[in-house]
Amino acid sequence: MIAKHLDLSRITSLAPSTALVVGTFDGVHIGHKYLVEEGFKAADNVAVLLVYTNKKLTKLHQKSGVLTSLEDRVEIFEKFGVKTVYLLNLGDELLKLEPCEFINKVLVPLAPNSVIVGTDFRFGRGAKGTGEDLREFGKNVFTTRVLAPLYYENEKVSTSLIKELLSKGKPKIAKSLLGRYYALTGLVTKGYGLGNKLGFPTANIAFDPSYFVPAHGVYFVRVKFRANYYFGMASLGYHPTVNKVNVPLLEVNIFNFNENIYHDALTVEFIDYLRPEFKFESVDTLIKQLQKDRENCEFKIEKGEY
Numbered sequence: 001m002i003a004k005h006l007d008l009s010r011i012t013s014l015a016p017s018t019a020l021v022v023g024t025f026d027g028v029h030i031g032h033k034y035l036v037e038e039g040f041k042a043a044d045n046v047a048v049l050l051v052y053t054n055k056k057l058t059k060l061h062q063k064s065g066v067l068t069s070l071e072d073r074v075e076i077f078e079k080f081g082v083k084t085v086y087l088l089n090l091g092d093e094l095l096k097l098e099p100c101e102f103i104n105k106v107l108v109p110l111a112p113n114s115v116i117v118g119t120d121f122r123f124g125r126g127a128k129g130t131g132e133d134l135r136e137f138g139k140n141v142f143t144t145r146v147l148a149p150l151y152y153e154n155e156k157v158s159t160s161l162i163k164e165l166l167s168k169g170k171p172k173i174a175k176s177l178l179g180r181y182y183a184l185t186g187l188v189t190k191g192y193g194l195g196n197k198l199g200f201p202t203a204n205i206a207f208d209p210s211y212f213v214p215a216h217g218v219y220f221v222r223v224k225f226r227a228n229y230y231f232g233m234a235s236l237g238y239h240p241t242v243n244k245v246n247v248p249l250l251e252v253n254i255f256n257f258n259e260n261i262y263h264d265a266l267t268v269e270f271i272d273y274l275r276p277e278f279k280f281e282s283v284d285t286l287i288k289q290l291q292k293d294r295e296n297c298e299f300k301i302e303k304g305e306y
Contacts, residue, residue, distance in 0.1 A: 001078040006086040013111035019043035020112035027067040027159035028076040030179045031150045036080045053090035065212030099129030103137045114143045166214035169273035181269035188261045202251040217276040220297045224267040237277040271306045
């Protein structure tokens with residue numbers, strides 16, 4: 001896999017018979033995978049032009065958090081079979097380009113045999129450029145395919161829909177639209193030690209706050225540690241019964257696991273939502289509920305509900 005920032009002063013053309021899939025791809029969901037699959041039907045190779053910007057407009061759009069970082073997106077596209085991802089940061093100068101100028105300065109030098117975008121892709125000054133502009137201004141260099149979105153229950157598959165599902169405690173449906181479990185990755189840090197006292201030792205995960213945080217509550221999860229996977233249950237929220245905090249914490253009880261993992265990286269995949277956060281009347285009541293939560297997870301493991 002080659003991932004590199006696109007330098008407009010030194011663009012080299014793509015390999016012959018290459019389809020170029022263009023977009024921002026926040027989330028990299030099944031709709032984006034569909035664009036790549038159609039690219040492989042049209043050409044021997046597929047490259048991705050991942051357009052992003054650090055401008056205020058994007059920050060406002062992503063104020064609830066991102067589903068995938070740039071690094072995540074590159075990694076997912078690699079799993080799709082893409083060999084080259086170009087990263088294009090839309091700075092001030094590029095944002096001023098008219099649609100035809102954007103095509104001539106960015107796409108024409110790459111010389112793909114086809115360009116593939118979704119119907120909602122926009123580009124150029126004021127985001128005025130559309131798929132029809134790609135067809136018109138690029139017709140002497142490449143063909144253009146504008147693909148209709150995929151739908152779930154009459155709603156367009158989108159990052160916004162996936163975030164809505166996650167915020168409502170529906171990670172299983174979100175997985176069907178993402179094509180993978182939604183996950184948070186972070187370093188294991190020292191916590192209050194409460195899990196050990198309750199009989200459910202937990203790893204406290206310090207995750208990047210720029211990521212989208214799903215509904216608070218208790219989850220059935222899968223944990224990736226190095227190259228291995230383990231099932232577990234996780235609490236996401238403020239643990240209101242004991243040692244209430246002001247910032248959401250992600251704590252995971254990993255089943256059949258007994259290693260020192262402080263300062264190691266863990267990835268927590270959200271498989272199913274078990275229940276919301278509760279403030280229990282007593283610690284004993286909390287322990288009984290945690291036992292029920294674990295039994296629920298073990299039932300799901302036994303039935304293959306993951």
